[in-house]
Structures are given as C-alpha cells and as structure tokens.
Amino acid sequence: MTQHTAIVTGACSGLGHATAALLISAGWRVAILDMNEEAGQARIEEFGEQHCRFYKTDVTHEKGVEEVIAKVFADNENVRLCVNCAGIAPAKRMLDRDSAPMPLDNFASVIQINLIGSFNVARVVASYFAKNADTDGERGVIINTASVAGYEGQIGQTAYAASKGGIIGLCLPMARDLAPLGIRVNTIAPGVMGTPMLLAMPDKVQDALSANVQFPKRLGLPEEFAKLVLHVFENKYINAETIRLDGGLRMPPK
Numbered sequence: 001m002t003q004h005t006a007i008v009t010g011a012c013s014g015l016g017h018a019t020a021a022l023l024i025s026a027g028w029r030v031a032i033l034d035m036n037e038e039a040g041q042a043r044i045e046e047f048g049e050q051h052c053r054f055y056k057t058d059v060t061h062e063k064g065v066e067e068v069i070a071k072v073f074a075d076n077e078n079v080r081l082c083v084n085c086a087g088i089a090p091a092k093r094m095l096d097r098d099s100a101p102m103p104l105d106n107f108a109s110v111i112q113i114n115l116i117g118s119f120n121v122a123r124v125v126a127s128y129f130a131k132n133a134d135t136d137g138e139r140g141v142i143i144n145t146a147s148v149a150g151y152e153g154q155i156g157q158t159a160y161a162a163s164k165g166g167i168i169g170l171c172l173p174m175a176r177d178l179a180p181l182g183i184r185v186n187t188i189a190p191g192v193m194g195t196p197m198l199l200a201m202p203d204k205v206q207d208a209l210s211a212n213v214q215f216p217k218r219l220g221l222p223e224e225f226a227k228l229v230l231h232v233f234e235n236k237y238i239n240a241e242t243i244r245l246d247g248g249l250r251m252p253p254k
Contacts, residue, residue, distance in 0.1 A: 008083045009033040012040055020043065081143070107162075138184065147189055148244060151168070188228055191245065
C-alpha cells in the first residue's frame with residue numbers, strides 16, 4: 001500500500017502539530033506548512049526527516065502558496081489530504097475605552113490569515129487533487145478549521161468570529177464545487193481546546209473557560225481534534241459538514 005501524504009498548515013504548534021503527530025503515528029508522511037522556520041526545524045527533529053518535510057509558507061501570499069504547493073506535490077507521492085490549521089485569534093473590541101474605533105487593519109489581517117489564507121491553500125491544493133488518480137471515486141480531502149466562535153462569537157471577537165463564520169459558510173459551496181472531481185470538503189469547529197498556550201494559563205483561568213462545557217467538563221485535547229481529522233478522511237460519506245468538537249459548549253458573551 002502506498003504511503004499517504006498530508007499537507008497541514010500551521011503544523012508547528014497547537015492543533016496543527018497534534019494533527020501532524022497523529023497522522024505520522026498512523027503511517028502518513030506530512031508536509032508541514034508554517035511561517036516559523038525555527039519551529040519547523042524542531043518538528044523535523046521531533047518526527048524525523050523520513051516522516052515529514054517543512055515548507056516555510058505565508059498562507060496569505062497568492063504566488064507563494066502556488067509555488068509551495070507545487071513543490072509539495074513534486075516532493076511527495078500520494079498527497080491525499082489537506083488540513084488548514086493556520087490562523088490567529090487576537091481579541092479586540094470594536095471601540096476602545098475612549099470610544100475610538102478598532103483600526104481597520106486589525107480586522108482585515110484576521111480575515112486575511114484565517115479565511116482568505118484557508119481558501120488560498122485550498123484552491124491550489126484542489127487543482128492538484130483534481131489530477132490525482134481516482135481511488136474508489138475519490139481524489140482528495142480538504143479539512144478547514146473553524147471555531148465555535150463562528151456561531152457564538154464573544155465580546156472582542158468580531159474579527160475572529162467573522163473569519164471563522166466565513167469558513168463555516170465556505171464549506172458547503174466549496175464541497176459542491178469540488179464534488180464532481182471526487183474531492184470532499186469538511187470543516188471542524190473546535191471549542192476551547194487545551195493547546196500548550198492555554199494550558200500554560202493558571203488553573204482558575206482554565207476552569208473558567210471549561211465551565212460552560214456540558215460533558216466532559218474539561219478543555220478539549222488537541223489529540224481529539226487530530227483523531228477527528230483522521231476519521232473524517234477515512235469515512236467517505238462525511239462531506240460538506242461542519243462538525244462541532246466542543247463537549248456541548250455554547251459560548252456566553254464573555
């Protein structure tokens with residue numbers, strides 16, 4: 001059986017890192033796309049050059065992404081999965097304490113990275129998936145990362161919620177566009193996840209974040225996100241879906 005290769009953006013940390021780790025443990029090869037060269041080298045040392053390769057990538061750069069994806073497909077065989085995890089989550093209210101408006105660049109940069117960046121990678125990857133050999137009618141799978149904030153954005157999350165709501169809205173039409181080519185598109189919308197950054201916070205902060213989770217009453221694990229990625233790939237009847245991974249959480253205003 002030919003080894004599968006996955007493209008994972010934002011794979012140097014957080015959910016992307018957990019996804020890369022699980023895929024590699026399941027026998028995959030992973031193309032790690034990230035901006036952080038130092039962290040990329042650390043991932044190569046962690047996983048081994050035989051299992052992964054790092055590609056410095058700015059997901060917002062049109063030509064840069066086209067060049068990187070071309071290289072990924074040239075370097076690796078059987079690229080069948082793309083997981084878009086690259087993103088930022090700054091918090092800023094529309095008006096500050098003096099009622100001055102949020103600088104428009106603050107809003108635009110989040111949309112550019114989270115929403116446009118995900119689409120930028122997906123559109124190029126899809127063009128290569130379309131040329132893949134047909135395997136039981138399927139040529140590739142794209143999984144984008146949204147957030148429960150795309151449904152219930154909190155105070156200070158106008159930009160983040162808009163970007164993640166955009167990814168949710170993108171899922172169905174993208175899946176419909178690519179269905180005739182045998183390419184599935186799905187989205188995962190995580191709740192409060194126990195990434196290293198969040199786990200470094202004091203216990204009382206973590207407790208407050210998980211207070212509205214129904215069950216299990218804790219932060220989600222990055223490994224649980226990764227397991228869902230693998231399941232979505234393996235279950236060929238999951239298409240055009242946004243799956244909440246949140247323990248029944250519904251976010252309060254703050």
